[in-house]
Amino acid sequence: MSKKVTIILIVVVxxxxxxxxxxxxxxxxxxxxxxxxxxKLIEDLVxxxxxxxxxFDKLPLGEEEEEEEEDxxxxxxxxxxxxxxxxxxxxxxxxxxxxxxxxxxxxxxxGFVGPGSAILVxxxxxxxxxxxxxxxxxxxEGKNYTIQGHTISDGQxxxxxxxxxxxxxxxxxxxxxxxxxxxxKED
Numbered sequence: 228m229s230k231k232v233t234i235i236l237i238v239v240v241x242x243x244x245x246x247x248x249x250x251x252x253x254x255x256x257x258x259x260x261x262x263x264x265x266x267k268l269i270e271d272l273v274x275x276x277x278x279x280x281x282x283f284d285k286l287p288l289g290e291e292e293e294e295e296e297e298d299x300x301x302x303x304x305x306x307x308x309x310x311x312x313x314x315x316x317x318x319x320x321x322x323x324x325x326x327x328x329x330x331x332x333x334x335x336x337x338g339f340v341g342p343g344s345a346i347l348v349x350x351x352x353x354x355x356x357x358x359x360x361x362x363x364x365x366x367x368e369g370k371n372y373t374i375q376g377h378t379i380s381d382g383q384x385x386x387x388x389x390x391x392x393x394x395x396x397x398x399x400x401x402x403x404x405x406x407x408x409x410x411x412k413e414d
Contacts (some may be wrong), residue, residue: 308335
């Protein structure tokens, strides 16, 4: 072997040894801190390590410890509406279903500013995107609504839609699964 190859091998072995020893002491320090702070997981791992098992065998890594995200739509409970909410829900629900793949009326308040007013909250199947408002506007216009205003700002979308004597202010936020509607119907 040449002198150059021998030196390279020695340097590689030294680097591996330094990293191994450094890693060993780092793990020991984490265990010591965990024991001092009373971390139950670290204590259990140390006990298992003392029994001849690697303390890394039972570390909660990867998918095993990930909790499944709650399906907001599946867990949402649909409510029966009354007042103006009951009157307009049969028309709004198919519109939102067409755009967002499914909706449930999960909350409403009737008469918030008088007898012809309501606030409705729908939970939708998919995560909302402010850009979805273009599709929503198209469907609303196809149902004879006139769009009076539309804004997208900081991931929030709002649409003002009119049809006959009904006024709607529709709003939602990126990444959420709820749409809020303030509705007012002139008598």
